[in-house]
Amino acid sequence: MAVPTTTDHRHGSRRRLLEALAARPGCTRAELCTVLGLSRSLVTALTTEFEDAGIIAQVPEPDGLHRGKGRPPQRIALVRGAAFAVGLQLGRDRVRAAVCDLLGGVACERVVPVGAGQPVAVGGQLAAALLDEADVDPQRVLGVGVALPFEIEPGDLAPSELESRLDLPVLIDGEATTAALGEHRFGAGRGTEDMLFVHLSDEFGVGLILGGRIHRGASGFAGAIGHLPVDPHGLICRCGSRGCLETVAGPEAIAAQLALRDGSPIPTARVLELLEAGDRGAARVVTDAGESIGSAIAAAINILNPELVVIGGELARAGEVLITPIRAAIVRSAVAPCADVVEVAQSSLGERAAVLGAAALQLAHAPQVLATAS
Numbered sequence: 001m002a003v004p005t006t007t008d009h010r011h012g013s014r015r016r017l018l019e020a021l022a023a024r025p026g027c028t029r030a031e032l033c034t035v036l037g038l039s040r041s042l043v044t045a046l047t048t049e050f051e052d053a054g055i056i057a058q059v060p061e062p063d064g065l066h067r068g069k070g071r072p073p074q075r076i077a078l079v080r081g082a083a084f085a086v087g088l089q090l091g092r093d094r095v096r097a098a099v100c101d102l103l104g105g106v107a108c109e110r111v112v113p114v115g116a117g118q119p120v121a122v123g124g125q126l127a128a129a130l131l132d133e134a135d136v137d138p139q140r141v142l143g144v145g146v147a148l149p150f151e152i153e154p155g156d157l158a159p160s161e162l163e164s165r166l167d168l169p170v171l172i173d174g175e176a177t178t179a180a181l182g183e184h185r186f187g188a189g190r191g192t193e194d195m196l197f198v199h200l201s202d203e204f205g206v207g208l209i210l211g212g213r214i215h216r217g218a219s220g221f222a223g224a225i226g227h228l229p230v231d232p233h234g235l236i237c238r239c240g241s242r243g244c245l246e247t248v249a250g251p252e253a254i255a256a257q258l259a260l261r262d263g264s265p266i267p268t269a270r271v272l273e274l275l276e277a278g279d280r281g282a283a284r285v286v287t288d289a290g291e292s293i294g295s296a297i298a299a300a301i302n303i304l305n306p307e308l309v310v311i312g313g314e315l316a317r318a319g320e321v322l323i324t325p326i327r328a329a330i331v332r333s334a335v336a337p338c339a340d341v342v343e344v345a346q347s348s349l350g351e352r353a354a355v356l357g358a359a360a361l362q363l364a365h366a367p368q369v370l371a372t373a374s
Contacts (some may be wrong), residue, residue, distance in 0.1 A: 011371060013038055017046050018055070018078070018367035025077040025103075026059055047076060055082040055370050080105050082367040084136045086127045087359030088170070089147040090119040092202070097126040097357050098352070099134040100259035100359035102366055104186030106352070107134040124165040131166075142369060145361035147178035147354040149203070171361040175199060175319035175354050176223055177214055178206025179312055179347075182357030183236070185364075187349040188310050195308040196300060197353075198225065200293070200322075201268075204246050206300065226250065228296050245296050249289035251315060257285045275318055281322050290322040294329025301334045301342055312347030321344065 013036070020035050021027060026218045027035070032043050052058040057079050061072040080101040089096040091114075098109040106132050114122045127144055129331035145164060159170035173181075180197030189197070190208065197207040199280040204226025208215040216222055226246040235245025247253055257266040258274075261281055266274075297309060309330075311323055327344050334342070347353055 007034065009301070013042060014046055014371035015367050017043065018371055021056060021076065021078050022367060026075045028073040028075055028304060055079055078102055081140065081368060083140050083142055085142045085359040085362035086144040087133065088127055088144060088353040089355040090123055091149055095119050095123045095126055096355045097123065097130055097223045098355045098359065099130050099136065100356060104356055107136060120161055124162050127166055132272035141168060143171065143362040145162050145178065145358035146170060146172045147175045147358040148172060149175055161235060173361060174205070176205030176207040176218065178357035178361065179353035180209055180357065181214060181360045182349055182353040183312065183347060184209045185312050185360045186356055187353065188345045188347060189308055192308045194304065194306040195310060196306050197310045198297060198303070198314055200311065202251060204250060210304065225296055225300065230292055230296060245292060249292040254285050254289055258282060259341060272317050277320055286318050286321050287325045289324030291329045294326035295333050297326065298330045298333035301330060301338045305338045306342055309344045309348055310340055311344065313318055316347055
């Protein structure tokens with residue numbers, strides 16, 4: 001077995017320091033010493049190296065934080081432009097792409113329609129075009145992350161086509177998981193250890209962050225909340241089961257109920273317009289859906305005891321008409337020790353959650369890459 005060298009230890013310290021700054025932006029050097037268990041001289045030497053390399057920089061003291069006498073301590077954080085990644089979200093009829101910096105800032109972004117069977121090819125072309133448009137240092141581009149819709153398993157799409165087209169490493173994951181990662185790293189879930197991201201679009205899914213890390217399950221399908229049976233006498237679901245949550249509260253179910261009144265199916269965008277206009281029928285259908293969704297979420301809360309549930313996806317744009325009955329159902333159905341501590345919030349990233357999370361698949365490797373390269 002190889003004996004670790006001084007160089008190995010120093011590289012490990014560099015990586016750990018960057019990981020600490022990624023998790024705790026705006027640390028002081030003294031705080032880094034405490035968190036990492038490193039000497040002040042080593043932390044000072046490493047931070048100086050990273051500052052010289054343009055990877056970290058001093059940031060202002062937050063207003064009101066320093067109350068002592070004398071000069072406030074210097075705080076440092078990762079520089080936005082220290083690393084970039086491309087996020088791709090491959091949908092049924094469109095592709096969203098964004099070039100993101102280390103802190104989740106979007107250098108450039110575009111959404112384009114696609115035809116059947118073309119999203120991978122269009123995604124590759126779009127990613128290449130955006131990298132040219134963003135005019136970022138190619139040496140600081142870590143790679144491409146891809147968010148796939150639920151009907152495509154990550155294992156069904158080989159990354160080789162995109163990798164050869166872009167000459168960059170590619171990582172692939174499901175849409176709910178990448179959206180959860182986006183909210184956890186850059187949005188409503190920042191700083192939480194245990195959270196559920198409930199993705200309410202054409203298909204329902206839950207992205208799980210447990211212990212601060214993505215949880216995919218044994219076969220990668222953890223969080224399939226849309227296929228939780230809620231009505232034993234309900235409709236047959238596309239999965240082959242009967243009365244799944246999607247058949248009761250999904251966009252197609254909402255559209256079908258309103259179609260009985262209006263004579264034709266209504267897309268989710270139109271449902272949202274009706275809600276904005278104060279349509280009582282649309283509000284009732286969405287409220288009923290929220291109650292069913294909340295009861296299903298309560299079951300997951302009882303098992304996982306998260307501190308946060310983030311509601312996202314297209315249907316989440318209904319806002320409190322949907323989220324208020326979700327909260328009420330959780331209070332009613334989850335056991336008190338779990339219901340009392342969980343917060344339910346609307347996605348803060350909206351339509352960008354999955355594409356930012358896809359980029360975050362690569363940005364998560366930034367500390368390792370930057371520690372080696374700088």
